[in-house]
Amino acid sequence: MMNFDDFNISDEIKNAIGDMGFEKTTPIQEMAIPLGLAGRDITGQAQTGSGKTIAFAIPVLEKLFIPDRSPQSIILCPTRELCLQVADEISKLGKYVKKLKVLAVYGGQPIGKQTRVLKKGVHIVVGTPGRVIDHIERGNLNLIGVESVVLDEADEMLDMGFRDDIETILKSTPRQRQTMLFSATMPTEIRKIAKNYQNNPKFIKVSNKKENIPKITQHAFMTNHKYKFDDLTKLFEVYAIKSALIFCNTKKGVDFVFKRLKKNGYSSEALHGDMTQKTRDRVMNKFRNGNVSFLVATDVAARGLDISNLDFIVNYDVAQNYDSYIHRIGRTARAGKSGCALTLVSKEDFANFNNINKQSKGKITQKKIPSDAEIENIKLNRILDDSLNSIKIDNLEKYIKIIKKKSSADISSEKIAAALLRKLGEN
Structure with missing residues (x-):
């Protein structure tokens, strides 16, 4: 990996990169930045x-x-959430570039506020295709001076039906422009856009070297649809899950799981397309800030959702295809961290799961839902492991004295420890 200092970039940007805590490049950065600086069109798979x-x-x-x-630059993203993330990252990267103006434009926010900022002048517009089109049609946004266009998460934008909007926007920009397209997958539609709207693009792809693959442990559990929710809560116990993003295929499924979780005392929220943007923002912020433990969502609603330190993804319903599965589990194991993806597979899910499992090339381990007795044993062993770790790092003299004082010929310290273990296991 290269250092950012190795690139021929301005001191302002180098200083900002240092403030952001970055030194070494990621593989996609090492490949894309020199090409981008040289003005090349890029089609990047990452x-x-x-x-x-x-x-x-x-x-x-x-x-x-x-x-x-x-x-001078227009960056298109599939969701409001991703627009805000990208605009924020660019602003941080350009913090030492004096008078730089970056604006995110998206639906769900009053258009008047965005219009006023556009009229004052901006250098970079980050937007969802629909709202960008809206501003173009209202005469608020003129792309005649654009020198670079970026399509971020291009496959997701196509999945959400934005192809016509993307083409309209590209046609509104000068032919002599730099176009950079990034996508997790490369379906035929993406390749068509690259062919029609890019000039001799350089195709780059993050190699599948072991060190570049997210460290995601993947398990699948066969279940009966009738007992699926009960098996979900068993997995919470087995893996000591305190927080997770749970995927369902339908809004109806999201509401069912969310209501059952609430009824069973789990801190949870639902996220799907029928909600207003304001409600979705509130729910996502609660989950991101740790104010709610479990977020139940559909694929579309969770697009652009980037949560740091998310350890568990649970597929309550099996994803419709392999690409969707990869998008789901990619919400964990960010920035080199590890994560875990658990999938519940009922009879109705066999066809989709078998297809996904085949394409995963053995990365998904199939396991059985543990019995109640096995779960109890797992919990007790977890408590014991924590206790043994405490012996190594904690000062336990005060507690040892109490145990010695309470123990006798009839009540050994082992019996007291066993009673304490039982009490802790019941909680």
Whole structure:
């Protein structure tokens, strides 16, 4: 891996990168940044969380002419959430670039506020396709001076039906522009866009070297649809899950799981497309801030959702296809961390699961739902392991004295320890 200092970039951006805590590049950054700085069109295949925002943001920022306050770069993202993340990251990267203006435009926010900022002048617009089109049609956004276009999470934008909007936007920009396209997968539709709207693009892909694959433990559990929810809560016990993102295939399924979790005392929220943007923002912020433990969501609602330190993904319903499965489990194991993906498979899910399992090439381990007795044993052993670790690191003299005082010929310290273990296991 290279250092960012190895690139021919401005001191302002180097200083900002240092403030952000980055030294070494990720694989996609090492491949994309030199090409981007050279003005090449790029088609990049990389998963969410691979560091691609920095990969395209550095070339975009280096190309800007700050005295010109008309839009010089347009970055398209599938969701409001991702727009805000990308705009925030670019702003951090450009914090030492004086008078830089970056604006996120998206649905769900009053258009008047965005219009006023656009009229004052911005250098970079980060937007969802629908709202960008809206501003173009209202005369608020003129892309005639755009020098670089970025399509971020292109496959998700196509999945959400934005193809026509993307093409309309691309046609509104100059033919002599730099176009950088990034996508987790490369279906035929993405390749068509690359062919029609890019100029001799360089295709780059993060290699599947072992060190670049997220450290995600993947398990699947066969279940009966009738007992699926009960098996879900058993997995909470087995893996000591305190927080998780739970995927269902339908809004109806999301509501069912959410209501059952609430009824059983679990701190949870639901997220699906029928909610207003304001409600979705509130729910996502609660989950991100740790104010709610379990978020139950559909694939579309969770797009663009980036949560740091998310250890568990649970597929209550098996994903419809392998690409969707990869998008789901990619929400964990960010930035080199490890994560765990658990999938419940009922009879109705066999066809989809078998297809996903085949494409995963053996990465999904099939396991049995433990019995109640096995779960109790797992919990007791976990308590014992924690206790043994406490012996190594904690000062236990006060507690040893209490145990000695209570023990006798009839009541040994072993019996007291066993009674304490039983009490803790019942909680």
